[in-house]
Amino acid sequence: MIMGLRSLFGKSYATITPEEAERQLASGAILIDVRSAREFANGHAPAARNIPLEQIAGRAHELPNDAPIVTICHSGARSAIAARSLAKHGHTVSSLRGGTTAWIAAGLPTSKKSTSKK
Template sequence: MFFSRTRSITPTEAVERQRTGGLVLVDVREAAELRQGRIEGARNIPLGQLGAQLGELDSSKSVAFVCQSGMRSARATKAAAKAGLDAVNVSGGVTAWSRAGLPLTR
């Protein structure tokens, strides 16, 4: 059986690509989770609402998905890629983001 691999980037790569303007960052966590800290500049679209909002994302840029650990964002990445977007998953999610010492806002 064939399984497609989800393309991934590190949190540090996500920050670098976001700064250059070539990447849209989408946080698929629920609103309650965002209280623990959010990534500045990331758009919040909870995973359950992603299907209805995929068409609103800028298809001229890569889209990186992030969640708490990387599991939900991997699902989001697969859905976005299937819809024709250049999609990548932020490996390890916000947990890895925080461990890398990258900023979160409250």
């Protein structure tokens, strides 16, 4: 039954805490911030790469298939949409629950240094 639902709705993704995201990043995962360029410039996780949500589907091919991906946004809603999209493209992906707000609340670092690629 579950396999039938997965084939109907696409590959699933996990929802993780900031601490789990930090562990995944330390093990080689890629952090994709799906907020707008303006939001990203106001502060983001230092390792994050900015690919706004509206560009995710068209740019999924830029991301490696052999590394896990963690998506992050402001509160977790957009990152869940991005995670679903990337999973449909065959990526192993997790969405950070609570987004950048939860990242900051967990005491994890932020940066204003640009790491976005156009």
